[in-house]
Amino acid sequence: MNKLTKPLYYADYLNLDLLLNAQMPESGKYGQEAHDEMLFIVTHQTYELWFKQILHELMSVLELFSATPLDERRLHIIAVRLDRIVRIQLVINQQIGILETMTPLDFLDFRNVLIPASGFQSRQFREIELRLGLSHHLSNVSFGRFNPEDAAYLERIAEEPSLFEQVEAWLSRTPFLESEGYSFWNSYRRAVDRMLDSDAEIIRTNPLLSEKEKQQQIAEHESTRQSFASLFDHQLYEQYRQQGRVQLSHKATLAALFIQLYRDAPLLQLPFRVLTRLMDIDEQLTHWRSSHALMVQRMLGTKIGTGGSSGHDYLKATISAKRIFNDLFNLSTYLIPRSLLPDLPESLLRDLGFYRDRH
Numbered sequence: 001m002n003k004l005t006k007p008l009y010y011a012d013y014l015n016l017d018l019l020l021n022a023q024m025p026e027s028g029k030y031g032q033e034a035h036d037e038m039l040f041i042v043t044h045q046t047y048e049l050w051f052k053q054i055l056h057e058l059m060s061v062l063e064l065f066s067a068t069p070l071d072e073r074r075l076h077i078i079a080v081r082l083d084r085i086v087r088i089q090l091v092i093n094q095q096i097g098i099l100e101t102m103t104p105l106d107f108l109d110f111r112n113v114l115i116p117a118s119g120f121q122s123r124q125f126r127e128i129e130l131r132l133g134l135s136h137h138l139s140n141v142s143f144g145r146f147n148p149e150d151a152a153y154l155e156r157i158a159e160e161p162s163l164f165e166q167v168e169a170w171l172s173r174t175p176f177l178e179s180e181g182y183s184f185w186n187s188y189r190r191a192v193d194r195m196l197d198s199d200a201e202i203i204r205t206n207p208l209l210s211e212k213e214k215q216q217q218i219a220e221h222e223s224t225r226q227s228f229a230s231l232f233d234h235q236l237y238e239q240y241r242q243q244g245r246v247q248l249s250h251k252a253t254l255a256a257l258f259i260q261l262y263r264d265a266p267l268l269q270l271p272f273r274v275l276t277r278l279m280d281i282d283e284q285l286t287h288w289r290s291s292h293a294l295m296v297q298r299m300l301g302t303k304i305g306t307g308g309s310s311g312h313d314y315l316k317a318t319i320s321a322k323r324i325f326n327d328l329f330n331l332s333t334y335l336i337p338r339s340l341l342p343d344l345p346e347s348l349l350r351d352l353g354f355y356r357d358r359h
């Protein structure tokens with residue numbers, strides 16, 4: 001790359017003139033400027049800058065994921081970029097603490113001049129939600145809080161493949177689950193049956209338990225058996241999916257389970273890392289929703305928000321309703337101890353990299 005003759009100046013490179021003159025407190029227009037409004041603006045602006053960076057990473061991950069087949073080098077870059085998103089989230093989640101140095105009374109000095117503007121209208125935040133895979137309906141895109149241009153933009157984004165959909169398609173293509181003389185499904189199912197039978201036997205023969213305690217534990221054990229049943233019964237699983245109890249397809253769920261169970265195999269380590277990062281992103285977003293909701297309660301109590309929602313109550317409900325990779329968390333229900341895990345056939349072990357030449 002050739003260096004340009006004109007020496008670059010720090011402030012020009014970063015466009016600081018524009019950036020540092022972009023804070024315009026509203027309160028000053030109506031009388032005395034509220035001291036804390038600057039903090040309120042700077043905090044929101046830094047969030048938006050980090051949202052921009054998150055979208056930059058997310059778009060590249062979506063682009064990398066769109067390739068079929070997906071080779072390992074791409075998967076490595078995907079894992080690195082997802083990790084970067086998590087690190088950014090850790091930083092922005094901390095920022096709420098800075099804003100909480102503003103007291104509710106200080107906030108009231110300028111709150112009314114903000115109406116009807118609200119974080120509700122953060123286009124980048126909604127885009128992150130949609131690109132990750134939150135459904136159109138849940139992301140409130142059609143609620144008409146946006147200006148027509150932003151609403152049209154988000155409606156368009158909602159139609160594009162999300163990370164959730166791409167991950168699901170990638171998982172569904174996972175090889176190794178069925179090969180000549182081997183079916184992960186059958187061998188896993190036998191191992192689960194053995195584990196559940198042995199657990200039931202332990203309860204039945206435990207001399208320390210009273211008859212009543214035994215009955216209680218057997219009932220609990222039966223409910224564990226039922227949760228496995230939904231995994232083994234394709235029809236039941238689809239029923240759950242239609243009811244919205246699970247989102248990930250049955251095939252993708254099995255592949256994710258295979259990756260979790262055999263993640264020590266060299267070829268599965270990267271897929272495992274990717275799945276873990278997706279859970280981290282979901283977890284950090286959930287932490288943000290929770291901290292933001294608490295901050296809102298601290299600032300507003302039960303008052304409604306400037307954007308017209310019920311405020312804290314609305315935000316509290318989004319904490320559990322707006323999960324994206326919830327199914328990956330719930331996979332732990334189906335994990336079985338390593339000691340009970342069926343061995344993989346030799347040919348598969350070779351494919352998964354256990355027998356690679358060491359020189």
Ligand code: HEM
Binds near residue numbers: 309314
């Ligand atoms: C004093 C500080 C804050 C208060 C009192 C506050 C209040 C609220 C309220 C009440 C809502 C619900 C919508 C409404 O009725 O307006 C909301 C939504 C939202 N706020 Fe804040 N907020 C604050 C700071 C922030 C910050 C720093 C950000 C960072 C960008 C932010 C981003 C958002 C987003 C993205 C939503 C939409 C959440 C969703 O619908 O799931 N807020 N805020």
